[in-house]
Amino acid sequence: MKTGSHLNLLNYEVSITENNKLIEFVVKMFQKHNLFLIFSVDCMMDTNLQKDDLTGTIKFIPPLYKQRYQFIKDLVIKYKPKKVADLGCADCTLLWMLKFCKCIEVLAGLDIRENVMKEKMHRLSPLPADYLQPSERSLTVTLHHGSVAHKDPCMLGFDLVTCIELIEHLEAAELEKFPEVVFGFMAPAMVVISTPNSEFNPLLPGVTLFRHSDHKFEWDRAQFQSWAVAAATSYDYTVEFTGLGTSPPGTEDVGFCTQIGVFVRKYPKNGETVNSEKHTEHAYKTVFKAVYPSLKDEKYLQNAVVSEVLFGADIIKRRLLGNFKSEWKDHRDGLETKFKFQPFKYFMRRSKNLPLAETEKLAADRSTEPFIDGNTVYIPLAKIFSIPKVNQLCGTFEKLSKLIAGKVALSNDGSAVIVTIEYENEEQEN
């Protein structure tokens, strides 16, 4: 676990006497890392303040909860997990932030309070625009209502499981089961657990016993670390500790406001099948599920390919007719006679006038070059396949043939896309 960079940054010694320099420094550091702590002007007046004077003035910018979410997001960007679960997802803010991370294909949330989860869960639905140009990756977001003290196979096979400010809400009995459920059963490659550091509490305004009335306990660093090390040891994980929210200068000994344990599984990934056999009963209730439109889904891929093929065919047709018309126009301008626009005749006449070798070459070209026959434009599939977007979407020629079958009009032998020319509505030349 390489969170060293965070540790170094957050433990930076600040010893500046002039206020404006301090402000300058803070702003600079903030801009650089988005993670910092400043305190109000009052306390900047004197850097040798007593702890008592500091209470009531501590303010984290950005707010600590945002820093915690950002911490997870940074981890995701760094390690690129595909499947991420957030236990105790509350109003789904973290999940919402993570859904934009392109590496993630499965996102799951679990919470015991269904109403809180439902309040803003629609944020996790695909956006209307996601359907306009479906993305390359697939993404499924699911929310479950249930307790972390229970095992449910839907939580198997994850790469990262986060428990942000969760464990302190657990009753003793639940906390006891927690390591077995998360490390033993779910057994993801990485687990992140954050919880308040009670040593920091005296610096926080208005905190008497716990920071939140629903907290069942708040641990100091030693308590958390011993619990974490014990859990890691018994389930074969390594753990490293870090935190967020540094204390004002002079009070560094209390540690971070939020303490974080990052657990990494030692043994390589087991097959999912092995895990799912362990437990098959469902303990959670699914309250939300959104499957994002993706090109991995045949339906959307087909839609995209058919659209590109028809669009490309239309351009080729117009280009062909455009050439045609301009040649025809040149021709007509020379003659004084009037005759109707008859591409078929034109094509025939042109072919007739060509030397034999040329005609043969033209015939050979038919396999790749579009041509007009009567009222129909033939665009060979090979030509279609060479359209960059089509090529990129399909990958193989076979895939192209398969996807457009029945959706795009093809010639009898299936070798070319056919487009009928509508003469009545033919566009006028300028």
Added chain:
Amino acid sequence: MNTFYSSFHISVQDGFSAGVSGCTLLERGGKTRCNFQDLGVNTRETMAHVKDCKTGFSGIPVKVITNLYSLGLPREWQLYQYHVTFNPELESRRLRLALLYSHTELLGKAKAFDGAILFLSQKLENQVTELTSVTKRGETVNITITLTNQLASSSPVCIQFFNIIFKKVLKKLSMYQVGRNFYSPSDPVEIPQHKLTLWPGFAVSITQFENRVMLSADVSHKVLRSETVLEFMTSLYTRTDSACFIQTCEKELVGLIVLTRYNNKTYRIDDIDWCVKPTDTFPKRDGTEISYVDYYNQQYDIVLTDLNQPMLVSRLKSKQNSTVEPRVVHLIPELCYLTGLTSRAISDFRLMKDLAQEMHLNPEQRQQRLSRLVDNIQRIKEARLELEMWGLQLGCQVSLTGRVVPTEKILMQEQICLPMSAGDWSKDMRNMKIIGVQPLDNWLMLCSNRNGELAENLLNCLKRVGGPMGFHIEYPRILQVQESPMAFLRAVQQHVNPEVQLVMCILSSNQKDCYDSIKKFLSLDRPVPSQCVLARTLNKQGMMMSVATKIAMQIICKLGGELWAVEIPLKSLMVIGIDVNKDALNKGSSVVGFVASTNSKITRWFSRCILQNTGTDIADCLKVCMKGAISKWHKYNCELPARIIVYRDGVADGQLKMVVDYEVPQLLSVLTELTTNYSPKVSVIVVRKRCIPRFFAEANRSLQNPPVGTIVDTEATRPEWYDFYLISQLARQGTVNPTYYNVVYDNSGLKPDHMQRLTYKMCHLYYNWPVSK
């Protein structure tokens, strides 16, 4: 105009811009107006003669099926509104919700609470209920729930409440709200050749209709471009002259609504900022600066590919009554998708045709879509429960009895034409003389060098059709010019003098610039009637005679001629038509069109057109128009009109109150100020070409459009209004859109039946087309 026969009409006359109003294509996404159902305007009670009965009687009864559904509400159904207070007061809405909802057993099941107002489907035992909760911090909070209102299902609050419930239901069906309607982006219809995507969807609303509250559902389509604004701009760049690219681009994009890739909001493009680039920075909410590139990368993991793209500018609507400057946001073209159609797209005949093919559903197809929606609501448990919780259920489709009124006689010069179908009498009046027009002796015909032959051809046809109609056409002066807008304009400038009766131009392409410059010159600089025809229209084989007939009729109208008339039983009746349109590009101004008949046959007209700032009241300019119309009438008839009927179109949803409270009194004041003792009988009718209900007639076991002349004045009407629906046009394609007439003022004492019949008669006087409109 919802039928597509207009496509022809579009290409013949001044229809480069006309022809699509009325279909949902142009609908703007955006904020829902708070009172778009015009609740609280009770005009019927002010008209004694329709208080008890507002229905007509003539015609043959016809059974029509509607797109309305009953909600299965018991008569005694009520919604209970409570006010909830917390002591001590709680800042957090979530906490207020949590505390109140923890008393589930007390409150029963169905409840909606916004933090202060609580709606219940069942009444609490007491007027005032006191509850006590303990927060997780151990604080005791007293909650007082006081009954403030018992709402009947017809009350405006209740109607709004139902509308919210149904929004939830549609969301449960995985539909997305865009603007006022709901769409299914997961089942798109692609029109790849134009890079368009259509999302099928529904416009659903709950309204208090004549006898009960009902749900109305109609099929709606959202038109989107399946490419980003950046891709759109790039392809526009390759197609246009780079010198005027910026201008063209702004013309195309400003005013359109975009959807972004990263949130669920829509924005209106108000401007394009060509100076700001994605690499520039902007201040975040906390005051720090960040570049657009970095912001979208950090926030949404989006990598912008074009770092030179300009920015779309959108002014956010400020919250109500806020005096704060509206906030301006910059949007990245690469991350935006266009909704709706650009003006270029609308003038693209092929595109509109392809679009219509997908969007125009016949009654049978429409019915299938509606059935599927209703079926889904009933079948999908979450959706159904949302309704059942409140004692609502989606009932059966409502059918009612309408009347098909008799076909009107068309009065020609010497003969009376009895059309076989009220929908189209072009065949019936063949070889009949029109009422009258001056001969066309001195006129110009302009065409490009290439189209000389077409012009000759058209001229021959015009002469051939003109004879039997009684319209004498002399050989014009034909000018052949270069194929360019400038050449056309120069020719017009050179050769048009005040003696010229008409200028006809045969245009080679659908180039709006050319059309616009010609029309502008001939309307403002040297006012002479003009007629533009697309060469394409004249290329249609076998259609020339009917094309020529229609062009001849339009020319007659432009020369001030009269085509035909209908029997008007009322003497000394002046009919006024008013339409108001907002300028699509310049939102600050609107165009007011005003016409008034000047003879008792209602075949001659006075007309005015006024451009004015939206800030100024329309009623002011209506007064000016009204005075002009009355004096014209007096000039021709040596008396003042005894009756005046005003048809007012262009009233947007939610504007009815303004018309009733302000516009009508202003119009009436013109009359009383005119001379003493003059008090004509006046009726003011608000016309809506777009309305909620649709009507289908059953025939041969399938659904069809009801016959032309169908009137509906029961069930689907509103109890507080004197209103009726009239199907006055034949829809050859798609489903007909009934026109909605709401008589908001009437001291004429005319029976409802007469009002309806008279309105139907007026529909026959649409001179652009030998059909009723």
